Amino acid sequence: MRIKEHPILTFPPGHKVTFTCDGREVEGYEGEPIAAALHAAGIKVLRRSTRHNRPRGFFCANGKCASCLMVVDGVPNVMTCVTPLRAGMVVETQRGKGVVRHGTD
Amino acid sequence: MERTEIAVIGGGPAGLSAAVAAASLGAQVIVIDDGARPGGQLIKQTHRFFGARSHYSGTRGIDIAPLLVQQAQAGGVKIWSNATVIGLYEANLLGIWQGETFHELQAGCVIVATGAAENMLSFPGNDLPGVYGAGAVQTLMNVHGVRPGRRVLMVGAGNIGVIVSYQLLQAGVEVAAIVEALPYVGGYQVHAAKVQRAGVPILLRHTVVEALGDEEVTGAVIAQLDDAWCVVDGTQRTLEVDTICLAVGLTPLSELLWQAGCQMRYVPALGGHVAVHDERMETTLPGVYVAGDASGIEEASTAMLEGRLAGLAAAMRLHGETAEGLRRLRETQEELAAFRGGPYGAKVREGKEELGLSRQCALFPASAMPLEARAGTTLEAALASITPERLARGPVAVIECLERIPCNPCVEACRQGAITMPGGINELPQLDVERCTGCGVCIHQCPGLAIFVVDATYAPGEALVSLPYEFLPRPQQGDTVVALDRQGGKIGPARVVRVRQTPQMDRTAVVTLAVPVEWAMLVRGLEHSRC
Numbered sequence: 001m002r003i004k005e006h007p008i009l010t011f012p013p014g015h016k017v018t019f020t021c022d023g024r025e026v027e028g029y030e031g032e033p034i035a036a037a038l039h040a041a042g043i044k045v046l047r048r049s050t051r052h053n054r055p056r057g058f059f060c061a062n063g064k065c066a067s068c069l070m071v072v073d074g075v076p077n078v079m080t081c082v083t084p085l086r087a088g089m090v091v092e093t094q095r096g097k098g099v100v101r102h103g104t105d
Numbered sequence: 106m107e108r109t110e111i112a113v114i115g116g117g118p119a120g121l122s123a124a125v126a127a128a129s130l131g132a133q134v135i136v137i138d139d140g141a142r143p144g145g146q147l148i149k150q151t152h153r154f155f156g157a158r159s160h161y162s163g164t165r166g167i168d169i170a171p172l173l174v175q176q177a178q179a180g181g182v183k184i185w186s187n188a189t190v191i192g193l194y195e196a197n198l199l200g201i202w203q204g205e206t207f208h209e210l211q212a213g214c215v216i217v218a219t220g221a222a223e224n225m226l227s228f229p230g231n232d233l234p235g236v237y238g239a240g241a242v243q244t245l246m247n248v249h250g251v252r253p254g255r256r257v258l259m260v261g262a263g264n265i266g267v268i269v270s271y272q273l274l275q276a277g278v279e280v281a282a283i284v285e286a287l288p289y290v291g292g293y294q295v296h297a298a299k300v301q302r303a304g305v306p307i308l309l310r311h312t313v314v315e316a317l318g319d320e321e322v323t324g325a326v327i328a329q330l331d332d333a334w335c336v337v338d339g340t341q342r343t344l345e346v347d348t349i350c351l352a353v354g355l356t357p358l359s360e361l362l363w364q365a366g367c368q369m370r371y372v373p374a375l376g377g378h379v380a381v382h383d384e385r386m387e388t389t390l391p392g393v394y395v396a397g398d399a400s401g402i403e404e405a406s407t408a409m410l411e412g413r414l415a416g417l418a419a420a421m422r423l424h425g426e427t428a429e430g431l432r433r434l435r436e437t438q439e440e441l442a443a444f445r446g447g448p449y450g451a452k453v454r455e456g457k458e459e460l461g462l463s464r465q466c467a468l469f470p471a472s473a474m475p476l477e478a479r480a481g482t483t484l485e486a487a488l489a490s491i492t493p494e495r496l497a498r499g500p501v502a503v504i505e506c507l508e509r510i511p512c513n514p515c516v517e518a519c520r521q522g523a524i525t526m527p528g529g530i531n532e533l534p535q536l537d538v539e540r541c542t543g544c545g546v547c548i549h550q551c552p553g554l555a556i557f558v559v560d561a562t563y564a565p566g567e568a569l570v571s572l573p574y575e576f577l578p579r580p581q582q583g584d585t586v587v588a589l590d591r592q593g594g595k596i597g598p599a600r601v602v603r604v605r606q607t608p609q610m611d612r613t614a615v616v617t618l619a620v621p622v623e624w625a626m627l628v629r630g631l632e633h634s635r636c
Contacts, residue, residue, distance in 0.1 A: 006577070008151040045234050
């Protein structure tokens with residue numbers, strides 16, 4: 001799903017890193033939004049809706065709509081469409097409203 | 106607590122232009138932007154802008170953003186990135202989150218240039234992954250280099266719908282169709298023509314009725330609408346797509362203006378609730394200004410002009426009015442009026458009039474054209490001057506620009522003075538076929554990619570058609586390609602005799618095809634297989 005050549009744009013080569021999504025190892029480029037890395041890896045379902053357990057992906061890719069919330073390194077409700085990817089991140093599909101783990105600060 | 110003379114909320118075209126203008130009058134400015142890098146929507150707009158040279162016409166949005174940032178920085182403007190304003194309080198105190206840091210910023214004046222959010226559309230399955238906003242699709246592919254899917258249904262044939270469809274094709278994504286509920290294309294005809302000649306059908310009076318799929322989009326059901334906007338039973342059909350892209354309008358992001366206590370009004374022509382503002386973009390709260398889509402949905406070119414107005418006005422509010430500042434304010438108001446003077450500006454003119462602006466200034470000239478006048482001419486009428494006699498005398502430009510849109514780079518491009526626009530930038534280009542030498546410099550400078558050069562004197566029975574081309578792979582001289590008509594229909598094989606692409610042409614190639622002479626006025630595109 002990565003664009004390799006484009007008539008107008010050039011995409012500077014990124015620094016490849018690995019992270020996990022629901023335990024599965026995934027590759028992405030450091031600094032790109034988590035949701036973009038997941039999409040490029042073919043993962044479109046980012047969370048489950050609160051009431052009906054419906055699959056949710058991103059919608060606005062702009063940090064405005066909250067459709068892309070995931071649990072990242074144990075923190076729920078992270079807007080993955082605007083959160084930069086770092087090596088070794090542990091990303092999980094969010095179910096419902098997420099659980100804030102206390103005592104981790 | 107930090108202090109600044111002017112705080113600009115939003116680092117898009119309006120906000121950056123406001124900052125540049127205010128700094129040019131000596132004001133100290135901070136731009137607060139929630140993006141990782143400034144530029145707002147400009148950073149994903151790969152198409153050339155319309156308008157006049159002073160509106161960056163002919164320049165791609167992606168190249169305008171760094172220009173504005175450069176100008177802002179040269180003027181001493183500070184830009185805070187990844188920073189979100191969460192409150193606009195009494196006496197222009199701002200609360201700002203930047204990462205883990207909370208700032209309190211005390212500003213003399215505030216310019217709200219927060220832009221807009223994309224509209225949703227109600228249909229079963231609209232919450233499935235694979236249903237994305239057009240802006241999201243643009244961000245994913247043009248900023249991050251990731252294709253949204255393999256095959257897309259575009260919903261909406263306004264400018265965003267047709268422009269993003271073209272960008273999808275450029276990124277190597279198939280566009281199954283564009284559906285538009287209105288009985289006409291809302292976007293510019295030249296933008297629509299680009300996707301049509303690439304073979305994308307635009308289905309008018311059609312809409313999406315359902316997204317199919319359990320975990321993600323696997324298809325879309327579309328259907329025809331009647332004049333009462335109801336689905337015509339029996340017209341439902343399924344398209345195999347993995348992405349449904351919604352380009353169904355924008356809503357001004359006006360939360361901060363509400364919260365600050367500005368007088369708000371619901372104006373459908375401006376896309377929703379907007380702050381009441383005057384001809385200097387000042388809201389009902391003294392010292393609080395608004396510009397760009399936040400003041401009413403329009404486009405980036407006018408957002409830059411509104412931003413400039415707000416920046417000049419805010420700086421003069423703090424530093425006192427100067428003759429120079431007032432002159433630039435007036436000039437910008439006149440430019441804005443000229444830009445909006447055409448039929449495409451009718452909706453915004455109506456909306457801004459509802460805010461009471463028409464009584465306060467001459468923003469709306471009597472000559473302004475209503476929306477009905479948008480179809481300036483027909484293809485047949487536009488081509489009437491390209492007579493067989495003229496074609497027999499040598500190459501000539503064929504300008505297929507049929508609507509009164511605010512745009513004039515062709516006039517400036519022509520070295521022969523053969524293209525004119527006597528009534529201003531919203532007029533149709535007039536070609537003097539006797540002056541035109543068919544040199545072709547206008548082809549790549551037309552932001553609408555609507556100019557072609559035809560040479561019917563090339564060889565016995567053979568004509569040359571030169572056309573703008575912005576896809577990969579580029580055809581090479583000697584290749585045989587498939588010549589396409591204006592609707593993307595295959596006419597037959599054509600020989601590539603020349604491909605021109607220089608740095609000055611800014612990534613638009615001009616491909617010259619040799620075709621049977623009777624195809625000269627039919628061929629407007631080409632298909633080049635990747636094999």
